[in-house]
Amino acid sequence: MKPYKVKYSYFLISCQARATQHHIKEFAVVIQQCVMMTSLKRWCLLPLAAFLLLSFVPAVTEVVDSMSDCDQFLLNGTSPQVPGILEGGNILKKSRYKPICQTFDNVRRFVTLYDTQNKIPVFSAYKFRGENETGRPDTPWKIEPQLEERNSNNMRDDKYHHQATNDDYKNNSVYNRGHLFPASHAFDKSEKISTFTLTNIVPQAVTFNGGSWDKMEKCIKCVLEKYCINNNDVLEGFVVTGAQPSNNNKHNNKINIPSMLWSAFCCYSRDMKKWIASAHWGDNTAESKSKYLQTKSLEDLHHELKTAGSEFNVFPGTQCPLRTTVAEFYPKLKKNCQCPPNASTRSARRTTTTTSTTTTTTKTTKNNSENNEGEGGEGGGALGMGGVGFSGRQPDISDLHPTTSEPQTNTTAQHLSFSTYSPRSSSAPSLTSYSLCLYIFCILICIPD
Known part of the structure; x- marks a missing residue:
């Protein structure tokens, strides 16, 4: 492979590093179009195959820093x-x-x-x-x-x-x-x-x-x-x-x-x-x-x-x-x-x-403890105070009076789609940038010798 083509291979890898599973289908279409643009040599297909393989990466952790x-x-x-x-x-x-x-x-x-x-x-x-x-x-x-801390080199139980x-x-x-x-x-x-x-x-x-x-x-x-x-x-x-x-x-x-x-x-x-x-x-x-x-x-x-x-x-x-x-x-x-x-x-x-003032006969029944806790029985939470004790009633805290001012409402779409390449990302990066990146690579690396 010629040196400039090696350079463009690194260019492809750089583009791929930003890709996510969310974008695989679009990339597949782009690559298909790229293949149709010119008669590729076998070495030209190898980085494209590597690109597709590396695109199927697992989602990063959902446990974030803050x-x-x-x-x-x-x-x-x-x-x-x-x-x-x-x-x-x-x-x-x-x-x-x-x-x-x-x-x-x-x-x-x-x-x-x-x-x-x-x-x-x-x-x-x-x-x-x-x-x-x-x-x-x-x-x-x-x-x-x-x-769970499962990145240790030592064997451990599966609990x-x-x-x-x-x-x-x-x-x-x-x-x-x-x-x-x-x-x-x-x-x-x-x-x-x-x-x-x-x-x-x-x-x-x-x-x-x-x-x-x-x-x-x-x-x-x-x-x-x-x-x-x-x-x-x-x-x-x-x-x-x-x-x-x-x-x-x-x-x-x-x-x-x-x-x-x-x-x-x-x-x-x-x-x-x-x-x-x-x-x-x-x-x-x-x-x-x-x-x-x-x-x-x-x-x-x-x-x-x-x-x-x-x-x-x-x-x-x-x-x-x-x-x-x-x-x-x-x-x-x-x-x-x-x-x-x-x-x-x-x-x-x-x-x-x-x-309530109505007398009700109480029946203690066993809810299905597998997966069928009643739809009306979905409460719960955790303040996570450990052993911290709570004091009784304290003097009143200052009051923030209700206001009639209008809220600053976020008008973004209800469904929040996000990329898994970064735990800090809340929305998917532009697909256009990925497509353009791949097109440029195809044009450069697949030109005749």
């Missing part, structure tokens, strides 16, 4: 303030807490901060866009192999040491798999499937999962669908769900069982001409079917989860109202939304649950 690498699921791109874990957007113990851009079919679906010691998530955050396809998918549970596995949840009638990002809040089938990862799951009491937590998820979904349409006529609400781990209560002597689960949302409402928000939480224990989670304000949640030395803030630096709730909308919603009766529209204090 929450900012997957901030499209966070309101204003700002991470929650979690005492002792995530402060000022910085993860304090990076060897323990891992941010995961939850990815399925090469599309980032939501973001999770995972606690590899407690083997439960700190929280999952997602953007609610409505439900375009209904129904719970029949899909196997998934794990995150990038959480997962930094996360839960599907076997950990089998044959248990007390706790089942509680979703942080519930499938019922996902936009389409692919996004629903993406929620079935064990890094999005905590052990949740069966009757709590299918009881008051289920009612809360349905109620908030109704609010999001009706009131979270912004000025761009786009349905968009930001939700963060997590839980407070227990001090020493473990499932299968391995996975921390959270003592309390929590959830909060915020969005701009075009119809109400203001930002709206609410929060809910409840004890992760068995309960009667007549129980509801009370609707609380963000301020109430912040007080509940703050520590003696640090504040908790689920939507820091935003216009989300701290002292009001969305309970005023409940009478306007359908009855099957299952919102709590007599809910308060302002900040409340300690009480976390309310019971």
Whole structure:
């Protein structure tokens, strides 16, 4: 091969290094056209074959360096303030807490901060866009192999040491798999499937999962669908769900069982001409079917989860109202939304649950602990506080008053397609640049001697 042709071979490799599986089909077409341009010699086909072979590379890790690498699921791109874990957007113990851009079919679906010691998530955050396809998918549970340190030269057993596995949840009638990002809040089938990862799951009491937590998820979904349409006529609400781990209560002597689960949302409402928000939480224990989670304000949640030395803030630096709730909308919603009766529209204090006046006979039944936790039983989360204790109620924190100013809404496409060549990439590089690159190579390397 002549020297200049060797140089162009390196040119091809440089182009290929930027390619991803997402672009294989287009490259195949380009190469076919290139072959038709001239009568190639055998040596000319070799680098093209190498190009195709090297294009089929595995996707890079979904475990990223920072929450900012997957901030499209966070309101204003700002991470929650979690005492002792995530402060000022910085993860304090990076060897323990891992941010995961939850990815399925090469599309980032939501973001999770995972606690590899407690083997439960700190929280999952997602953007609610409505439900375009209904129904719970029949899909196997998934794990995150990038959480395991498997690049050692030494032999080791085949167990997962930094996360839960599907076997950990089998044959248990007390706790089942509680979703942080519930499938019922996902936009389409692919996004629903993406929620079935064990890094999005905590052990949740069966009757709590299918009881008051289920009612809360349905109620908030109704609010999001009706009131979270912004000025761009786009349905968009930001939700963060997590839980407070227990001090020493473990499932299968391995996975921390959270003592309390929590959830909060915020969005701009075009119809109400203001930002709206609410929060809910409840004890992760068995309960009667007549129980509801009370609707609380963000301020109430912040007080509940703050520590003696640090504040908790689920939507820091935003216009989300701290002292009001969305309970005023409940009478306007359908009855099957299952919102709590007599809910308060302002900040409340300690009480976390309310019971309906109707007497209900409670039946403790075993949910299918394999894959069929009820669609209404997909709650859960993890605040990942380890052994950090929570203080009681503290003096009021300053209030960010609701505003009627319009939101700065991202008008990009709902489906976020991204390249797997870099964990920091949120959108696919231009296909035109790859095509042009390959065409130039074909013209230069295949010219007659």
